[in-house]
Amino acid sequence: MVINDRMKAILNAVVYRYITTAEPIGSEMIVKNYGLNVSSATVRHDMLVLEKLGFLKKPHTSAGRVPTDKGYRFYVDNLMSKNVVNLSRAEQREIVEQYKIRKEFNEVMRVTSKLISRLTNNLGVVLAPNMVSDTLKDIRFISLDNNRVLITLITNSGLFFQKIMKINFDISEDNLEAIARIIKREFYGKSLEIVNDEMLEKIYRYYFKYQTLESIWKLIENCFDFQDEEENIFLGNRCYMLRQPEFKEIEKLNYLFDFIEEEKNLVQIIKKSLLNKQFDIVIGSELGEKIMKDCSVITRQYSIKGKPMGAISVLGPTRMNYTKSVSILDFIATRLSEILSE
Amino acid sequence: MVINDRMKAILNAVVYRYITTAEPIGSEMIVKNYGLNVSSATVRHDMLVLEKLGFLKKPHTSAGRVPTDKGYRFYVDNLMSKNVVNLSRAEQREIVEQYKIRKEFNEVMRVTSKLISRLTNNLGVVLAPNMVSDTLKDIRFISLDNNRVLITLITNSGLFFQKIMKINFDISEDNLEAIARIIKREFYGKSLEIVNDEMLEKIYRYYFKYQTLESIWKLIENCFDFQDEEENIFLGNRCYMLRQPEFKEIEKLNYLFDFIEEEKNLVQIIKKSLLNKQFDIVIGSELGEKIMKDCSVITRQYSIKGKPMGAISVLGPTRMNYTKSVSILDFIATRLSEILSE
DNA sequence: ATTAGCACTCTCATCAATAGAGTGCTAATT
DNA sequence: AATTAGCACTCTATTGATGAGAGTGCTAAT
Numbered sequence: 023m024v025i026n027d028r029m030k031a032i033l034n035a036v037v038y039r040y041i042t043t044a045e046p047i048g049s050e051m052i053v054k055n056y057g058l059n060v061s062s063a064t065v066r067h068d069m070l071v072l073e074k075l076g077f078l079k080k081p082h083t084s085a086g087r088v089p090t091d092k093g094y095r096f097y098v099d100n101l102m103s104k105n106v107v108n109l110s111r112a113e114q115r116e117i118v119e120q121y122k123i124r125k126e127f128n129e130v131m132r133v134t135s136k137l138i139s140r141l142t143n144n145l146g147v148v149l150a151p152n153m154v155s156d157t158l159k160d161i162r163f164i165s166l167d168n169n170r171v172l173i174t175l176i177t178n179s180g181l182f183f184q185k186i187m188k189i190n191f192d193i194s195e196d197n198l199e200a201i202a203r204i205i206k207r208e209f210y211g212k213s214l215e216i217v218n219d220e221m222l223e224k225i226y227r228y229y230f231k232y233q234t235l236e237s238i239w240k241l242i243e244n245c246f247d248f249q250d251e252e253e254n255i256f257l258g259n260r261c262y263m264l265r266q267p268e269f270k271e272i273e274k275l276n277y278l279f280d281f282i283e284e285e286k287n288l289v290q291i292i293k294k295s296l297l298n299k300q301f302d303i304v305i306g307s308e309l310g311e312k313i314m315k316d317c318s319v320i321t322r323q324y325s326i327k328g329k330p331m332g333a334i335s336v337l338g339p340t341r342m343n344y345t346k347s348v349s350i351l352d353f354i355a356t357r358l359s360e361i362l363s364e
Numbered sequence: 365m366v367i368n369d370r371m372k373a374i375l376n377a378v379v380y381r382y383i384t385t386a387e388p389i390g391s392e393m394i395v396k397n398y399g400l401n402v403s404s405a406t407v408r409h410d411m412l413v414l415e416k417l418g419f420l421k422k423p424h425t426s427a428g429r430v431p432t433d434k435g436y437r438f439y440v441d442n443l444m445s446k447n448v449v450n451l452s453r454a455e456q457r458e459i460v461e462q463y464k465i466r467k468e469f470n471e472v473m474r475v476t477s478k479l480i481s482r483l484t485n486n487l488g489v490v491l492a493p494n495m496v497s498d499t500l501k502d503i504r505f506i507s508l509d510n511n512r513v514l515i516t517l518i519t520n521s522g523l524f525f526q527k528i529m530k531i532n533f534d535i536s537e538d539n540l541e542a543i544a545r546i547i548k549r550e551f552y553g554k555s556l557e558i559v560n561d562e563m564l565e566k567i568y569r570y571y572f573k574y575q576t577l578e579s580i581w582k583l584i585e586n587c588f589d590f591q592d593e594e595e596n597i598f599l600g601n602r603c604y605m606l607r608q609p610e611f612k613e614i615e616k617l618n619y620l621f622d623f624i625e626e627e628k629n630l631v632q633i634i635k636k637s638l639l640n641k642q643f644d645i646v647i648g649s650e651l652g653e654k655i656m657k658d659c660s661v662i663t664r665q666y667s668i669k670g671k672p673m674g675a676i677s678v679l680g681p682t683r684m685n686y687t688k689s690v691s692i693l694d695f696i697a698t699r700l701s702e703i704l705s706e
Numbered sequence: 707a708t709t710a711g712c713a714c715t716c717t718c719a720t721c722a723a724t725a726g727a728g729t730g731c732t733a734a735t736t
Numbered sequence: 737a738a739t740t741a742g743c744a745c746t747c748t749a750t751t752g753a754t755g756a757g758a759g760t761g762c763t764a765a766t
Contacts, residue, residue, distance in 0.1 A: 048759050063709050066760070084716040084759050126527070128470060136625075162506055164516065170706070172524055174506065174516055182514055184524065185468070260602050261621035264614050272606050272614065279603035283478075364512070390728050405740050408729070426728050426747040 025075065029068050030101060031058060033077055036069075037089050037097045038105065041343050044267045046086030091306035091340060094318070098303050098344055105345045109353055113141060117354055121361050127181070131256045134334060134358055139258030141350045143265065144338030145282070146258030149292050151181055151331035151362075154215050161205050163198040171198065173245055178211070179326040180364060185245060205242070218246035253289045257282070268316055268339040281313045282337070292333050295321040300330065303348075306340040316340055322351040326362045334358065367417065371410050372443060373400060375419055378411075379431050379439045380447065383685050386609045388428030433648035433682060436660070440645050440686055447687045451695055455483055459696055463703050469523070473598045476676060476700055481600030483692045485607065486680030487624070488600030491634050493523055493673035493704075496557045503547050505540035513540065515584075520553070521668040522706060529584075547584070560588035595631045599624070610658050610681040623655045624679070634675050637663040642672060645690075648682040658682055664693040668704045676700065 025033075035056040036047045049065040052058065058065065069087050072078045077093035080086070089097065109117075120133050131148045138146025156177040164172040169189055176182045208224050209217045221242065260279070269275045281287055291309060295302040300323040306315050320342075321335040334355055336347045367375075377398040378389045391407040394400065400407065411429050414420045419435035422428070431439065451459075462475050473490045480488025498519040506514040511531055518524045550566050551559045563584065602621070611617045623629055633651060637644040642665040648657050662684075663677045676697055678689045 046759090050759075061709050062759095063711095063761095064707085067708085070761075080760085082716055083761095084714085084757095086759065124528075124530075160506065160508075162504070162516075164502060164504055164518065166501075166518060166522060166524075170522070172516070172518065174504075174514070174526075176506065176508060176514065180508060180512070182508075182526065184516075184526070186466075188466075259621070259625040261618055261625055264618040264621060270614055272612050272617075275614075276603055276606040279601070279606060283601040283603050388728090392728075403740050404728095405730095405742095406738085409739085412730075422729080424747055425730095426726095426745085428728065 025072075025077075028058065028060070029072055031056070032065060032068050033072055033089070033093060033096065034101045034104075036078060036087055037093065037101070040088055041341055044341060046081055046088050048086035051086065089340075091308065094305045094340055094344075095308075098305065102345055102348075107346050107349055109349055113350070114353065116141070117357055121357055130358075130361065131254070134354065135256040135258035137258070138334060138336055138350065138354060139260075139262050141354075142336045142338065142342070142347050143262040144336050144342055144347070145260060145263050147288060147292065147335040147337060148256040148258075149289065149333040149335070150254035150256065151179070151326060152253065153177060153181060153183060155213055156181060156329075156331070157211050157213050158206070158209050158217055159211075161202050163202050165193075165195055165198060168192070173242075175214075175245070177214070179329065179331060180362070181326070187242070187245065201242075214246050221246060253286075253293075255285045255289050255292075257285070257288075263338070266339050266341075268341065274316075277313050278317070281311065287311075288335075288337070291319055292321050292335050295319065295335075296323055296330075296333055301348075303344065318342055318344075320344065320347050320351060322348075322355045324355040324362070325359045328363075331362070367414075367419075370400065370402070371414055373398070374407060374410050375414055375431070375435060375438065376443045376446075378420060378429055379435065379443070382430055383683055386683060388423055388430050390428035393428065431682075433650065436647045436682055436686075437650075440647065444687050444690075449688050449691055451691055455692070456695065458483070459699055463699055472700075472703065473596070476696065477598040477600035479600070479696060480676060480678055480692065481602075481604050483696075484678045484680065484684070484689050485604040486678050486684055486689070487602060487605050489630060489634065489677040489679060490598040490600075491631065491675040491677070492596035492598065493521070493668060494595065495519060495523060495525060497555050498523060498671075498673070499553050499555050500548070500551050500559055501553075503544050505544050507535075507537055507540060510534070517556075517588075519556070521671065521673060522704075523668070523673075543584075556588050563588060595628075595635075597627045597631050597634075599627070599630075605680070608681050608683075610683065616658075619655050620659070623653065629653075630677075630679070633661055634663050634677055637661065637677075638665055638672075638675055643690075645686065660684055660686075662686065662689050662693060664690075664697045666697040666704070667701045670705075673704070 032052060035052050039047050039051065039055070049062040049069060052065050053060065053062050069078060072093075073080070073087065076090055077096055078087040079090050081088065117137060120137055121130075125133065131150050135146040135148040138148070140146075156179050158175070159178045160176040162174045164174065166172050166186065171187045171189055171193075173185045173187055174182060175184070209220070212220075225242075263269055264275070269278070291304070291311075295304055301321070303318065303320050305318045309315070309317065309319065316339055317337060318340045319335055319337050321333050323330045323333050325331060334351055336342070336351060338347070374394060377394050381389050381393065381397070391404040391411060394407050395402065395404050411420060414435075415422070415429065418432055419438055420429040421432050423430065459479060462479055463472075467475065473492050477488040477490040480490075482488075498521050500517070501520045502516075502518040504516045506516065508514050508528065513529045513531055513535075515527045515529055516524060517526070551562070554562075567584075605611055606617070611620070633646070633653075633656075637646055643663070645660065645662045647660045651657070651659065651661065658681055659679060660682045661677055661679050663675050665672045665675050667673060676693055678684070678693060680689070
């Protein structure tokens with residue numbers, strides 16, 4: 023039982039067709055629409071083999087075939103590249119348009135997730151940049167009132183971040199500025215992770231000048247601790263998913279949404295996806311989550327100034343249009359990287 | 365045809381019961397479970413009157429009654445207060461718990477929307493503070509690189525806001541600081557709206573000192589313009605809504621989500637709700653949106669330092685538990701106001 | 707290796723029959 | 737005048753039977 027070219031063509035046709043119709047594909051259908059110059063009986067024969075190999079399955083005895091997760095996997099790895107679809111002019115324009123107006127950072131993330139949702143007709147997901155590995159560029163302290171200080175932290179990727187620190191002692195604006203200058207001098211260009219590690223030690227050298235050690239330490243102790251920061255994740259519109267026939271049973275949809283909206287679940291899936299690669303497709307059971315067994319996730323990195331900083335994803339049924347989704351993610355990731363790199 | 369006490373009791377029972385069972389309520393049901401000491405025939409008679417008055421309706425001839433929008437309205441205005449339900453210890457604890465850990469501002473908004481979703485089993489919505497009416501406390505310019513300046517704006521409510529400004533000319537840190545100082549001196553304590561209005565005029569007095577007028581103007585022209593800023597709205601979990609039987613047809617759900625996720629629609633509904641009051645319930649057709657005719661929205665203001673700054677809402681089916689939802693919104697709004705006021 | 711032919715299986719839509727719930731009306735009762 | 741028992745009536749929801757249709761797998765011929 024070896025998989026020959028015709029069988030590949032049949033598998034390709036089944037996946038391709040099933041993606042648009044969402045109905046099981048029969049042998050007759052294949053010969054009629056994908057000129058293979060063989061009879062339906064031959065196709066039937068090949069399909070039987072493909073089924074035995076685990077690439078196709080039947081919903082019931084007298085139905086056509088649908089791809090299995092293994093079938094999709096083979097399609098994605100070996101066949102998909104022949105069907106590349108580029109974005110239409112209209113789609114390209116829509117994306118470019120969205121990024122034209124300068125927007126606040128969170129807004130960019132939000133718009134991106136919605137854009138992906140709309141264009142793929144599935145759920146768009148954006149994982150915001152993780153600052154831990156980013157390097158320090160500037161830091162400022164602004165006194166809000168007697169017991170609160172606003173810390174503004176700027177990284178070399180041009181990201182900025184605020185935290186409000188509560189303090190229980192008086193400290194002058196001048197002292198605040200002095201401390202900020204010291205931190206900047208000592209840690210400029212170092213990753214926030216390293217800054218956090220080395221902070222305590224360095225602080226010792228300067229503390230006597232401004233306050234007791236404890237006070238200063240209180241002020242900045244959590245400032246660089248992004249470890250326990252929850253990853254910022256943005257989910258796009260849910261409405262498009264609802265149109266997919268695989269989600270027509272609300273019962274299922276309910277469980278799926280339950281899972282998805284517990285956002286750390288998705289964060290985990292996406293981060294795992296990008297451990298080694300900058301692009302990944304995870305199909306159905308490969309996700310290792312029973313609730314997600316009918317879903318696939320495509321993930322694509324984006325960069326800021328050439329440095330990978332986050333990811334965008336599509337979540338849809340395993341029957342989703344992989345080629346199209348990949349093109350869309352590609353295009354958006356490229357534009358997004360440009361925008362964020364300025 | 366006047367509505368007497370017994371009829372009120374019947375209407376109350378129908379609404380109360382329908383809220384939990386989501387099934388039409390028959391006359392037999394009422395006498396059995398809500399001891400009225402009359403026969404089912406009498407109840408039937410009263411129900412007929414209530415139907416003629418437009419408070420109840422029948423899904424079909426041989427079914428029990430369900431409340432109309434007018435029925436819910438009467439319930440909400442006249443009957444609801446007798447059924448007040450306070451939050452359980454567990455619910456109170458859950459809310460308090462969520463706000464215990466200090467969180468970044470957006471995170472607070474996000475958590476709140478999810479909290480409302482979870483506790484009401486519907487969609488929680490949070491409208492973030494609108495800064496337009498807030499007053500200026502401090503402003504800082506931080507040079508990011510050659511052509512970008514980060515503006516940090518702090519209001520007297522303790523809110524802060526950043527914008528990145530692109531500039532196409534060189535300006536020294538000292539000059540930036542000087543301009544910030546001037547703005548602060550001139551506009552401290554004034555509402556951002558007013559600041560925006562008066563900015564141009566004031567700028568004239570100082571421009572010669574630092575740059576050409578045009579350059580400075582470019583720098584701050586949009587800085588205080590929050591008019592066209594999109595309102596920041598946060599939608600909580602969608603998954604709970606899916607359990608409500610009125611949303612069991614995906615077709616409908618699809619349209620509803622379409623509408624909801626076009627966020628300006630919800631912003632409009634919520635803002636309209638709070639024009640004059642600090643609390644409001646809008647029921648079904650009152651929303652004036654065909655798609656939302658089976659939904660109600662309850663909205664409640666929250667404040668920062670005593671000043672109303674935003675709103676939290678529940679969106680659910682007209683059959684939602686109004687009393688419970690009101691209690692939950694009340695409790696959360698109070699806590700949220702505390703948190704945001706520090 | 708391919709194909710025509712065909713019996714077989716399973717789904718899906720339709721239809722009729724039936725049970726059950728709840729009504730509205732009428733006439734009797736309080 | 738208000739309440740109630742009684743009952744015919746209406747509509748829904750469920751069930752089971754039926755038949756058309758789709759697509760298969762197998763066999764025997766090419």
